[in-house]
Amino acid sequence: MSYQIVIQPSGHVIQVESGETILEAALREGFSLPYGCRNGSCGVCKGRIIQGKVDYGLYNEDTLSKEDVEVGNALFCCASPLTDLVIECHEISATKDIEIKTVPCRVEKLELVAPDVMIIFLRLPATQRLQFLAGQYIDILLKDGKRRSFSIANAPHDDEFLQLHARNYPGGAFTEHVFTTMKVKDMLRFRGPLGSFFLRDASEDVPIIFLASGTGFAPIKSILEHVFFHEKKRGSKRKMILYWGARAKVDLYLNDLPQHWQREHDNFKYIPVLSEPLESDHWNGRTGLVHQAVMHDLSDLSAYQVYACGTPVMVKAAYHDFTTQCNLPKDAFFSDVFTPSTSKA
Numbered sequence: 001m002s003y004q005i006v007i008q009p010s011g012h013v014i015q016v017e018s019g020e021t022i023l024e025a026a027l028r029e030g031f032s033l034p035y036g037c038r039n040g041s042c043g044v045c046k047g048r049i050i051q052g053k054v055d056y057g058l059y060n061e062d063t064l065s066k067e068d069v070e071v072g073n074a075l076f077c078c079a080s081p082l083t084d085l086v087i088e089c090h091e092i093s094a095t096k097d098i099e100i101k102t103v104p105c106r107v108e109k110l111e112l113v114a115p116d117v118m119i120i121f122l123r124l125p126a127t128q129r130l131q132f133l134a135g136q137y138i139d140i141l142l143k144d145g146k147r148r149s150f151s152i153a154n155a156p157h158d159d160e161f162l163q164l165h166a167r168n169y170p171g172g173a174f175t176e177h178v179f180t181t182m183k184v185k186d187m188l189r190f191r192g193p194l195g196s197f198f199l200r201d202a203s204e205d206v207p208i209i210f211l212a213s214g215t216g217f218a219p220i221k222s223i224l225e226h227v228f229f230h231e232k233k234r235g236s237k238r239k240m241i242l243y244w245g246a247r248a249k250v251d252l253y254l255n256d257l258p259q260h261w262q263r264e265h266d267n268f269k270y271i272p273v274l275s276e277p278l279e280s281d282h283w284n285g286r287t288g289l290v291h292q293a294v295m296h297d298l299s300d301l302s303a304y305q306v307y308a309c310g311t312p313v314m315v316k317a318a319y320h321d322f323t324t325q326c327n328l329p330k331d332a333f334f335s336d337v338f339t340p341s342t343s344k345a
C-alpha cells in the first residue's frame with residue numbers, strides 16, 4: 001500500500017512505497033532530509049509528525065524518548081507511514097543535485113597511523129570522480145550484502161584518492177579485514193556520497209567549534225581543508241576552533257596536521273584533549289572529556305555553530321550540555337555519530 005506525505009514547511013509531496021521508511025522514500029524521490037546513521041541511533045533524522053500515524057520501527061530509546069513520541073516526534077529513518085502524513089522537518093538543499101552512486105575502487109595505500117587506526121587510500125577508475133560535500137561519508141559494500149559507513153577524510157578539491165580513517169573493532173566484519181588481510185590493489189565497492197554532515201552557510205560573524213573524538217577527526221579534516229582552500233580564494237576568515245579528544249597521545253593520530261593549520265591560519269585554533277594520558281606521553285596539555293573542555297573555555301555558545309563527530313556518547317553529551325547549559329541554539333548543532341553500521345543491505 002502506498003501513502004502520500006506532505007513535508008512542511010516546504011510543501012513537497014512524496015509517495016511512500018510499501019515497506020519504505022519516510023527517509024528512504026524522501027531520498028528516492030530526490031528530497032534531502034537530514035540523516036546520519038540510518039539505524040535509529042544518532043537522532044539526526046528526528047522530525048515531527050503533524051498529522052497521521054506511523055509505525056515507529058526499531059530504534060534506540062535513548063535517541064527517541066517517550067516524551068519525544070508524546071510530542072509527535074519520530075525518527076524518519078525508522079518510521080513508516082500507516083496513513084497519509086504531514087511531517088515537519090528542514091530539508092537540505094545542498095545535496096539535492098549530487099548523484100549517489102555505486103563505485104568500484106582499488107586500495108591504493110594503507111597507512112597505519114596509530115595501533116588501531118588505519119588510513120585507507122582508495123583509487124577510483126580513471127574515468128570517474130566522486131562528487132561530494134566535505135564532511136559526507138560512503139558505505140563500503142561488503143560481499144555478503146552488509147554495508148559499513150566511513151567518512152571521507154579528504155577535501156573535494158583534493159580527490160585523486162579517497163581517504164578513510166578506519167578504527168579497528170576486533171571481530172568487525174570490515175575493519176578486522178582492513179587490519180589483517182587487506183592488501184594494496186584489492187578491489188572494493190562503495191555507495192555514496194551520503195549524509196548531511198557538511199558546513200552550513202552562515203555569516204562570517206558566526207564562529208565554529210569543531211568537536212571530534214577519535215576517528216571523528218576524518219570528516220572534520222575534510223571540512224577544514226575545504227574551508228582553508230576556499231578561504232584563499234574568497235578571503236573570508238570565519239573563526240574556527242577544533243577540539244580533538246582522544247584517550248592517549250598516540251590516538252591523536254594526525255596531531256601534527258591541525259598544529260600545522262594553526263600556524264598557517266590565524267583564524268584557526270587547535271585544542272587537543274586527552275582523557276587518559278599515559279605517563280610516557282609527558283602530556284601537559286588539556287585533559288578530561290573533550291566537550292567539557294569547550295564548556296570550560298566558552299560558557300556562552302549562543303553565537304556559535306557546533307559540528308561534532310565521533311562516538312555516540314561524546315556527541316550526545318555535547319548536544320545535551322551545550323544546549324541546556326551553554327545557550328547553544330538546537331539548530332546550530334550538527335553531527336555525525338559513529339554508531340556501529342547497520343547490517344541491512
Ligand SMILES: Cc1cc2nc3c(=O)[nH]c(=O)nc-3n(C[C@H](O)[C@H](O)[C@H](O)COP(=O)(O)OP(=O)(O)OC[C@H]3O[C@@H](n4cnc5c(N)ncnc54)[C@H](O)[C@@H]3O)c2cc1C
Nearest residue numbers: 037149150151166167169172173174175215338339340341
Ligand atoms: C555516518 C557514519 C560514518 C562513520 N564514519 C566512520 C569513520 O570515518 N571512521 C571510523 O572508524 N568509523 C566510522 N563509522 C563507524 C563505523 O561505520 C562502524 O564502527 C562500523 O560498524 C565498523 O564496521 P566493522 O565491520 O569493522 O564492525 P562491525 O562488524 O559493525 O562490529 C564489530 C563489533 O564492534 C562493535 N562496534 C563496531 N563499530 C562500533 C562503534 N563505532 N562503536 C562501538 N562499537 C562498535 C560492534 O558493536 C560489534 O560488536 C561511521 C559510522 C557512521 C554511521
Ligand code: FES
Nearest residue numbers: 036037038043077
Ligand atoms: S537516527 Fe535516523 S539517521 Fe540516525
